[in-house]
Structure formats: C-alpha cells, structure tokens
Amino acid sequence: MACIGAALGLRCTVRALGATGRSRRNWLITAASAIGTGIWTMHFVAMLGFSVTGTDIRYDVPLTIVSLLVAMIVVCAGAVSYTH
Numbered sequence: 001m002a003c004i005g006a007a008l009g010l011r012c013t014v015r016a017l018g019a020t021g022r023s024r025r026n027w028l029i030t031a032a033s034a035i036g037t038g039i040w041t042m043h044f045v046a047m048l049g050f051s052v053t054g055t056d057i058r059y060d061v062p063l064t065i066v067s068l069l070v071a072m073i074v075v076c077a078g079a080v081s082y083t084h
Contacts, residue, residue, distance in 0.1 A: 001045070005038015013079055032076030040071040 009031040016027035044064070051057065 002038045002042040005034045005036075005041065009033075009035030009038065009075070009079075013082075016079070028076065028079050032072050032079050035079075036072030036075040037068065039075070040068045 012027050012031035012034060016024050016031060019027055047059070
C-alpha cells in the first residue's frame with residue numbers, strides 16, 4: 001500500500017507541476033491524500049498485527065482518524081513547499 005500510495009502521489013505531484021490555479025491545488029491535495037494514506041495504511045496494518053498475550057488491544061477510532069489526517073496534512077505541506 002505504501003508503494004502504491006507513493007507512486008500515485010508522485011504522479012499527481014508531477015501533474016500539479018504542470019497545472020495552475022485550482023487544478024494545481026486539487027492535484028496537490030490528491031497527491032497528499034495518496035501518499036499520506038499509503039504511509040498511514042502501512043503503519044495501521046502493522047498495528048493490527050501487534051498482539052500481547054493476555055491483553056486486549058483496542059483502537060481509539062477518533063484518534064486513529066486524526067492520525068490519518070495528520071499524515072495527509074504533513075505530506076500536503078511538504079508537497080506545497082516543494083512545488084513553490
């Protein structure tokens with residue numbers, strides 16, 4: 001998932017470099033979503049595979065969603081700074 005997200009995100013970033021205005025912004029948002037989601041998915045799958053004998057592991061859904069959004073926002077900030 002991380003490789004697919006990175007490939008898709010980099011392709012969208014290349015498209016953003018050739019675009020202007022709203023189209024450029026939309027390509028960057030799509031790139032950030034793809035890369036951020038790819039990175040986050042890799043870590044989330046690792047979390048799902050983690051276990052401790054005799055202990056229940058629960059996931060805080062709102063915190064998990066916030067962590068996804070943080071990944072996307074950080075990648076978006078990097079993409080915007082790279083393309084300017």
